[in-house]
Amino acid sequence: MTDLLEQAVLTARNLPAERQDDLARMMLSYAGYDEPVIDLTPEEEADLIEAQAEMERGEFATDAEVEAVLSKFRP
Template identity: 55%
Template sequence: MTKLLEQAVEIARTLPPEMQDEIARLMMSLAQSAEPEEIDPEHLPDVLKSLAQAKRGEFATDAEVEAAFRAFEE
C-alpha cells in the first residue's frame, strides 16, 4: 500500500460508518474498472489543480473532509 493510500485510509477511519462504507464502495468500483474514468473537460482544470496539491502534500483536514461529505447528505 502506498503512503498516500495509507493516509487516505487513516482519514477515512475518522469518518462515520456510513461515510466509510461509501468510500469503500467507490474504491472497490474504481479498482475493478478496467478503463480509467474520463474527465469532463469542464472539470479538468480543477482535477489538475488537485493533483498538484496532492503532489505537494497539501490535503484537506479531517474537518474539511467531514464537511464535504455532509454537504452531499443534504
C-alpha cells in the first residue's frame, strides 16, 4: 500500500460509518471490483478523446440525423 493510500485510509477511519461506506463503494468501483475495468485500445482511446472534444465544442447530431440512424434499425 502506498503512503498516500495509507493516509487516506487512516483519515477515513475518523469519518462517520455512512461516509466510510460511501468511500469504500467508490474505491471498489474505481478498482473494478463489481465490473472489470475496461482496457481501451489506442484507437478506442483516441475515439473517446475526440468524442469528448466534440461534446465540449457542442457538436451534437441534429434530431434529423438521429432519426435517420434510428430508422435503419426499426422494423
